[in-house]
Amino acid sequence: GxxxxxxxxxxxxxxEAFLTINCTYTATGYPxxxxxxxxxxxxxxxxxxxxxxxxxxSNKGFxxxxxxxxxxxxxxxxxxxxxxxxxxxxxxxxxGNQFYFGTGTSLTVIP
Amino acid sequence: DSGVTQxxxxxxxxxxxRVTLRCSPRSGDLSxxxxxxSLDQGLQFLIQYYNGEERAKGNILERFSxxxxxxxxxxxxxxxxxLGDSALYFCASxxxxxxxxxxxxxxxxxxxxL
Numbered sequence: 001g002x003x004x005x006x007x008x009x010x011x012x013x014x015x016e017a018f019l020t021i022n023c024t025y026t027a028t029g030y031p032x033x034x035x036x037x038x039x040x041x042x043x044x045x046x047x048x049x050x051x052x053x054x055x056x057x058s059n060k061g062f063x064x065x066x067x068x069x070x071x072x073x074x075x076x077x078x079x080x081x082x083x084x085x086x087x088x089x090x091x092x093x094x095x096g097n098q099f100y101f102g103t104g105t106s107l108t109v110i111p
Numbered sequence: 112d113s114g115v116t117q118x119x120x121x122x123x124x125x126x127x128x129r130v131t132l133r134c135s136p137r138s139g140d141l142s143x144x145x146x147x148x149s150l151d152q153g154l155q156f157l158i159q160y161y162n163g164e165e166r167a168k169g170n171i172l173e174r175f176s177x178x179x180x181x182x183x184x185x186x187x188x189x190x191x192x193x194l195g196d197s198a199l200y201f202c203a204s205x206x207x208x209x210x211x212x213x214x215x216x217x218x219x220x221x222x223x224x225l
Contacts, residue, residue: 036216041218042218043113043115043201043203043216043217043218043219044154044201044203044214044216045113045216046213046214049213089154095167096212097159097166097167098156098159098167098169099144099156099214100156101146101153101154101155101156102153103152103153103154104153104154
């Protein structure tokens, strides 16, 4: 079945450091891929998405490219800020109805 | 604020009991999803309703059930509760429930089973 594997955390970075959070997936069809962010005490918010191979999703300085050949959708940001501290979830859906989430990666950015 | 509301915010109960979690979707959204977030299993999709009808089912236990009412709010019923049911339960809503509709998540209900 469909699944998402996400890099284990927690991740701690200094402000302005480069961020990569790895995400790989397994899917039987042609899924759409997502990154969600969860700030402390809140629900998940959509950060970015990509619908087909080679699409790049981007938002708030974050980027992720849908790589079909490596079944990956790694999240990157060139310069993180303290306000980026949160838990990040990679997710996919092949049907638009059932969504599969990774286990989440906690990011802490220190000044 | 996503526009999705969930009540109660916190719930403490005992093993063997039954509880009901409530979700009101964003205005105009027809689809509601329920998720369970626990420390050991991450975020697990439970079930989806669209305009009152069940559309997709995930890892939902038989002790759990859900429904969506004509006014589109949804309830998740958890019965014969066990310690392992302690988790954050999220509701999300989307417009039509298909394709690439963005899901908007509520703030969650934290359930503690003692």
